[in-house]
Amino acid sequence: MTDSADVLEDVGAFTADQVEILSTQRVEPEWLRTQRKEGYRVFAETPMPDTRPEEWRYTPIRELLDLGSLRLSGERPAITDADQLPAELSRLIGAGGESAGQIVQVGASVVQRELSEEPTSQGVIFTSLEQAVREHPELVQRHLATAAGPGEGKFAAQNTAFWTGGTFLYVPAHVRVALPIRSFRWIDEVSSSLFGRTLVVAEEFAEVALVDELASGDFHAPTYSNGATEIVAGEGAKVTYVALQRFGRGVRHLTTDRLVPGRDAQITTVYVALGSDVTRADIQCSLQAPGAHADMLGLYIAEGTQHLDHETLQDHIAPHASSNLLFKGALMDKGRSVFRGLIRVHPKAQRTNAYQTNRNLILSPGARADSLPNLEIAADDVRCSHAATAGQLDEEELFYLQSRGIRYIEAMRLVISGFFGEVLEQLELDGVRQELIRAIEAKLYATRQER
Amino acid sequence: MAEPLVKIVDLHAEVAEDGTEILRGVNLEVKEGEIHAIMGPNGSGKSTLAKVISGHPAYEVTEGDVLFRGESILDMEPDDRARAGIFLAFQYPVEIPGVSIANFLRTSLNSHRDEDIDIFDFQDLLISKMEMLGMDPAFAERSVNDGFSGGEKKRNEILQLAMLEPTLAVMDETDSGLDIDALKIVSAGINQVKQEHQNDMSVLLITHYQRMLNYITPDFVHVMLAGRVVRSGGPELALALEEKGYEWAKELSLA
Ligand SMILES: Nc1ncnc2c1ncn2[C@@H]1O[C@H](COP(=O)(O)OP(=O)(O)OP(=O)(O)O)[C@@H](O)[C@H]1O
Ligand SMILES: [Mg+2]
Numbered sequence: 072m073t074d075s076a077d078v079l080e081d082v083g084a085f086t087a088d089q090v091e092i093l094s095t096q097r098v099e100p101e102w103l104r105t106q107r108k109e110g111y112r113v114f115a116e117t118p119m120p121d122t123r124p125e126e127w128r129y130t131p132i133r134e135l136l137d138l139g140s141l142r143l144s145g146e147r148p149a150i151t152d153a154d155q156l157p158a159e160l161s162r163l164i165g166a167g168g169e170s171a172g173q174i175v176q177v178g179a180s181v182v183q184r185e186l187s188e189e190p191t192s193q194g195v196i197f198t199s200l201e202q203a204v205r206e207h208p209e210l211v212q213r214h215l216a217t218a219a220g221p222g223e224g225k226f227a228a229q230n231t232a233f234w235t236g237g238t239f240l241y242v243p244a245h246v247r248v249a250l251p252i253r254s255f256r257w258i259d260e261v262s263s264s265l266f267g268r269t270l271v272v273a274e275e276f277a278e279v280a281l282v283d284e285l286a287s288g289d290f291h292a293p294t295y296s297n298g299a300t301e302i303v304a305g306e307g308a309k310v311t312y313v314a315l316q317r318f319g320r321g322v323r324h325l326t327t328d329r330l331v332p333g334r335d336a337q338i339t340t341v342y343v344a345l346g347s348d349v350t351r352a353d354i355q356c357s358l359q360a361p362g363a364h365a366d367m368l369g370l371y372i373a374e375g376t377q378h379l380d381h382e383t384l385q386d387h388i389a390p391h392a393s394s395n396l397l398f399k400g401a402l403m404d405k406g407r408s409v410f411r412g413l414i415r416v417h418p419k420a421q422r423t424n425a426y427q428t429n430r431n432l433i434l435s436p437g438a439r440a441d442s443l444p445n446l447e448i449a450a451d452d453v454r455c456s457h458a459a460t461a462g463q464l465d466e467e468e469l470f471y472l473q474s475r476g477i478r479y480i481e482a483m484r485l486v487i488s489g490f491f492g493e494v495l496e497q498l499e500l501d502g503v504r505q506e507l508i509r510a511i512e513a514k515l516y517a518t519r520q521e522r
Numbered sequence: 523m524a525e526p527l528v529k530i531v532d533l534h535a536e537v538a539e540d541g542t543e544i545l546r547g548v549n550l551e552v553k554e555g556e557i558h559a560i561m562g563p564n565g566s567g568k569s570t571l572a573k574v575i576s577g578h579p580a581y582e583v584t585e586g587d588v589l590f591r592g593e594s595i596l597d598m599e600p601d602d603r604a605r606a607g608i609f610l611a612f613q614y615p616v617e618i619p620g621v622s623i624a625n626f627l628r629t630s631l632n633s634h635r636d637e638d639i640d641i642f643d644f645q646d647l648l649i650s651k652m653e654m655l656g657m658d659p660a661f662a663e664r665s666v667n668d669g670f671s672g673g674e675k676k677r678n679e680i681l682q683l684a685m686l687e688p689t690l691a692v693m694d695e696t697d698s699g700l701d702i703d704a705l706k707i708v709s710a711g712i713n714q715v716k717q718e719h720q721n722d723m724s725v726l727l728i729t730h731y732q733r734m735l736n737y738i739t740p741d742f743v744h745v746m747l748a749g750r751v752v753r754s755g756g757p758e759l760a761l762a763l764e765e766k767g768y769e770w771a772k773e774l775s776l777a
Binding site: 465466467468470471472473474475476477478479481482485486488489490491492493496 | 576577578579580599600601603604605609610612615616617618619620621625626629630633634665682686
C-alpha cells in the first residue's frame with residue numbers, strides 16, 4: 072500500500088477549505104466544526120476502495136464514482152408556497168399520503184418543514200438537522216455521528232464532513248406519533264452532490280415512523296448522493312424507518328445507515344431501491360441491549376444497467392436480542408444486484424435469534440444477482456439461519472394467470488408484485504405500504520420488458 | 523347449429539422439451555350448450571388435452587388442429603384463448619404467493635373487458651359469487667391458492683368460472699379431492715353457471731368417477747386411452763365404465 076493514494080486521488084470540490092466555509096457560514100459550534108474536520112481527515116486519508124476488500128468486490132466503486140467530476144450542491148432559499156417546488160417533486164409529495172409532518176430538502180438546503188399540532192404539543196422535535204444544532208445542541212451532540220461517523224469508512228466520513236440540511240426527529244418518552252412523518256430529498260442539479268443526513272432519537276417507549284424519500288429527475292452526467300442515517304431507539308421504543316429511493320439516471324447513491332435499538336426496543340426498516348445508476352447501501356444494526364429486536368426489510372428492482380448493492384450487518388452483542396432480515400430483488404435487462412449480509416453473534420450474546428434471507432428473481436438472461444449471506448457465531452445457545460435464492464419466474468404461475476385472460480406482461484407484473492408482497496405485508500403502516508406498492512408498480516410499468 | 527363450438531381433429535401433441543408424444547390423434551366435437559365428459563385411466567392424456575386446448579407452452583402440437591368456432595386457435599397465446607371464451611379449471615391449481623384473489627380476479631375480469639369494471643360493482647359481483655359457492659368473503663383477500671386445502675383450491679376454480687363466464691369450460695378433475703358436501707356445492711355451482719348461460723356455454727368435464735356425473739348429467743361420454751378417444755357414447759357409458767373398469771374399455775379399443 073502506497074501512502075500516495077490521497078495525493079493521486081482527485082478530491083475535486085471536496086476540500087478542507089470547503090468544510091471550513093460550510094461550518095463558518097452556519098455559525099456552527101466548535102464541537103461540530105471539529106467533528107466535520109475529523110470526518111474530512113478520515114475521508115481524505117482513506118483511499119478510494121478498490122475491489123480487493125471483500126465488501127467492494129462486486130461493486131468497483133473506483134470505476135463507478137469519480138469524485139473529481141462532482142461539485143457541491145448549491146444553497147436554496149426557503150419556500151413558502153408549494154408551487155415553488157420542482158413539479159416532479161411536488162407530485163411525489165402529493166402522492167405520499169397522510170403524514171404528521173414533512174420536511175423537504177432540495178440540494179444543500181431544507182426548504183420546507185412542518186409538523187402538525189399534536190406531536191408539536193407533545194414535545195416532538197422535527198426540524199432540519201442544521202436547525203436542531205442551533206436549537207437543541209446538547210441533544211444533537213449526544214447522538215450525531217456516534218453510530219454513522221468517520222469510523223464507518225470513507226463515505227461515512229465524507230458525509231460527516233459535508234452534510235447540510237438534514238433531518239432531525241426527536242420523540243420524547245412515552246409519546247406515540249400515530250401518522251408517519253416524511254422527509255423528502257431532491258437533487259436538482261447535474262453533477263452536484265447531496266449530503267443528506269437523518270438522525271432519529273426515540274426515547275423510552277416512544278413510537279414513530281419516518282419515511283425518507285430520495286428522488287431526482289434523470290441526469291446526463293454522474294450526480295452524487297451520499298447519505299447517512301442514525302436511528303437510536305430507547306428502552307421499549309418502536310421506530311419504523313422507510314427509505315424509498317427513486318433517484319433518476321446518472322445518480323450514484325451511497326448511504327451509511329446505523330440502527331441502535333435499546334432494551335426491548337423494536338426497529339423496523341424497509342429499504343426500497345428503485346432508482347439511480349448505482350446504489351450502495353451499508354446498513355448495520357447493533358443489538359447492544361437485551362430484548363432488542365430489529366426487522367430489516369428490503370426490496371429492489373434493477374433494470375437497464377442499474378447496479379444495486381446492499382451490505383448488511385446484524386451485530387448481536389447483547390443476549391436475548393433478535394433480528395430478522397428479508398431482502399428481495401427483481402433483476403431485468405442487464406440489471407445487477409449485490410447482497411452481502413452478515414449475522415455476527417458475539418460470545419456473550421446467548422439466546423440470540425437471528426435470521427437472514429435474500430431472494431432474487433432473475434427476469435432476463437443478462438441480469439445478475441450476487442448474494443453472499445454469512446454467519447459468524449461465537450455463542451453456543453443461539454438460533455440463526457441464512458438463506459439465499461435466485462430463481463426465474465415460474466412458468467406455471469404465468470400460464471395460470473394467462474389462462475384467465477391476463478396478458479403475459481401483466482401476468483409478470485402481478486407475479487413480481489406478489490413476490491414483493493411477502494416483504495411489504497410485514498409493514499404495519501397501511502398508508503406507507505400502499506405508497507410503496509404504487510412506487511413498485513410504477514417502476515414495473517415503466518420497464519419495457521418484452522417476452 | 524351447423525358448426526360445432528369446438529372441433530378437435532386428429533390432434534397429436536408432444537412434450538416440447540423432449541418430444542415425447544402424448545396425444546396420438548384425438549378427435550372430438552362439442553356443440554354449443556353441450557356437456558361432454560372425458561374419462562380415462564391415469565396418464566391417458568386427459569390433462570394434456572385440456573392444457574393443449576388452453577395453449578400451455580410445455581406442449582407442441584405436431585399434427586391436427588383445434589378449431590374454436592371454426593377457426594384454428596393453435597397460434598393463439600393462452601391469454602388470447604381465454605379472452606376468446608376458453609376456460610380451464612386446473613386439476614392442480616397453481617399457487618400465486620402475494621397476489622390476492624380479489625386482485626387476481628379483477629385483473630382477469632378487466633382483461634376480458636374494454637373498460638375496467640367499477641370497483642364497487644366488482645365487489646358486489648365477487649361477494650354474490652362467493653356466497654353462491656358457500657365461500658367466506660374474507661377469502662378474497664388471501665393469496666391465490668396459497669396454502670389452500672385441496673377442496674378450497676377447487677372451489678376457487680369454480681369461483682373463477684362463475685366470474686369469467688366462458689363459452690367453453692374445461693373442468694379437469696374438479697371433483698377430485700372433494701368430500702361429498704364440497705362435491706355437491708361445487709357441482710351445484712357449475713350447474714348454476716351452466717343454467718344461467720344455457721347454449722352460450724359448453725362444458726368438457728374430465729373425471730375418473732361417476733359420482734360427479736350424478737350431479738352434472740353429460741350429453742356425451744368419451745373414453746380416453748393412451749392419447750386417443752377410443753370410445754364415445756351417452757351417459758350410460760360412464761355407468762358401464764364404473765361397473766366394468768378401464769380394462770373393459772381397453773379390450774373394447776383393441777376389438
Ligand atoms: N410436461 C410433461 N413432461 C413430461 N411428461 C408429461 C408432461 N405432461 C404429461 N406428461 C406425461 O404424459 C402422460 C399423460 O399425462 P396427463 O397428465 O395428460 O394424464 P391424465 O390423463 O390427465 O392423468 P391423471 O388421470 O392422472 O390426471 C403421462 O404419462 C405424463 O407423465
Ligand atoms: Mg390429469
